[in-house]
Amino acid sequence: MPELPITSRDNLITFCFYEGEDRSTVKLVRYLCWTSGSVHGDDTLYVGVIEGSTRPSEHSLEQINQALAQVPAERVFPPLPFPWYHTRTRVTVADDWDEEPSSDLYLKRPWMNQFLPDARPGNHQVAVWFAHEVKQLERLALSPPHPNLLRYHGCRVRNGRVTGILLDRVPGQDLCAHLNSGGTIDREPFFATLASAIDHLHNIVGLVHNDINPSNVMVGPDGAPTFIDLGAAFPEGEEMVLNVPFECWGDDPLDMDPETYYVGLEHGLPVSRRSRDIAALNHLRTWIDNPVVETTGRRRRGELAHHFIEFGNRRMEEAAARRVAMENETAKEFEVAI
Incomplete structure (x- = not known):
């Protein structure tokens, strides 16, 4: 060993x-x-x-x-070519990137918070999802850039496996940390920029983000937001699953610190929908007026995201209750009519 x-x-x-x-x-x-x-x-x-x-x-x-x-490398790093797709996925190899730290570039590794060392030996879900993120970033790279979406520069490849994703290092803090440290935002321009970035992602790139939450919005020194993390992105209408293996969930999925994933499945169906991004932006717009920021000390961004998800889930439950009430009322009116 x-x-x-x-x-x-x-x-x-x-x-x-x-x-x-x-x-x-x-x-x-x-x-x-x-x-x-x-x-x-x-x-x-x-x-x-x-x-x-x-x-x-x-x-x-x-x-x-x-x-x-x-x-084992096969449980973490996807091999090239990716074996999980019917068509060959284009992968940009950033072989000229050296090992020196860079203020401009960030090497993203597979997200391992939920990885369990004693999980099933044949479970390659982490590698599958890392390959999925590369696939979506390659799609992003083929489209005209947007200043408020993350920039992708290719993959780090070692011994035939993708071991990292090279991205622009986005300056600033995520929205949770920004608010928690006493930062403010210029609300209308801020959300107009977010809406512009999501519109570009939907209509130019052809992807739905599916994971809009405060931890995936970076706030730069100039106050401008940038969307990061396409790990849950899919084209409109495609079936999707969470980017955390189900066997890795604890008793409470919201224990997934420091990130919490907002998926908001519509009618229980895991399908990628633009409406989910729009709903998440609306939740974010409302949440930002009361983000449960602790003024007497720092609170982990995971906890802030936790409160955001709870808020979003409450809104979804309220909407579902209203829909059921309307359906019941319609049924009563129909019974009266006949």
């Missing part, structure tokens, strides 16, 4: 999961660690879970190293 790479906490990505209504009790801590090889070497992921009520600050590096296990 190769030597584990953890020599300092700087190498770690940490997710802390809580339980209880006040979310003050630690349920488990999940650690991730990426190691990058040379241009001709491997990228490697280590994942570990420490259960119990102890917090990350109480875990020693020795404990973390003991918990970490290497994840």
Whole structure:
């Protein structure tokens, strides 16, 4: 077994999961660690879970190293060509990108918050979804750019597998963090820009975002918003599933910190709809007037997104109740008529 790479906490990505209504009790801590090889070497992921009520600050590096296990590449990184599509997917290889940190570029890895090391060995869902995101970004790259949509520069490929997606580094903070740190927005221009970006995505690119929430809207230093994350994007009318494997869900799907996914399935059918993006924008417009921002201290963006989803779900439930009431009223009128 190769030597584990953890020599300092700087190498770690940490997710802390809580339980209880006040979310003050630690349920488990999940650690991730990426190691990058040379241009001709491997990228490697280590994942570990420490259960119990102890917090990350109480875990020693020795404990973390003991918990970490290497994840097989085939479970994380999709092979080229992608085997899950009937037609060959065009993939731009960013082979001229070096390893040096860049203020302009960001390397997105597969989203591993919900990855379980002991999940079924044959489960390649993380790799499938990473390939799906590449497919949608390639479609975006073939269309004229929009200044308020993320920019894609290709994929990092190691040993025949896609190990990362190269994107413009969007300056600023996501909308949750921006509001939580006391930032403000110029409401009408802000939402006009968001609407313009979504209209471009719908009508020029031919995709529905399907995951509009405060964590997927970046606010730049000039106050302008930029949509990020096409992991849940599909063309209009295509069947879709959540970009988190179902077996990775906990008892409460909203425990998926620091991201919370707004899918808002219409009538229970997982179908990509433009109307979902429009509804999410409307929820966002209303939510932003009362975003449940804590003024006495920082609140995790996942919690803010959590409140946004709860708000959206309440609105959907209210709309469904109104629809049922209207249907019942119509049925009564029909009975009277006959």
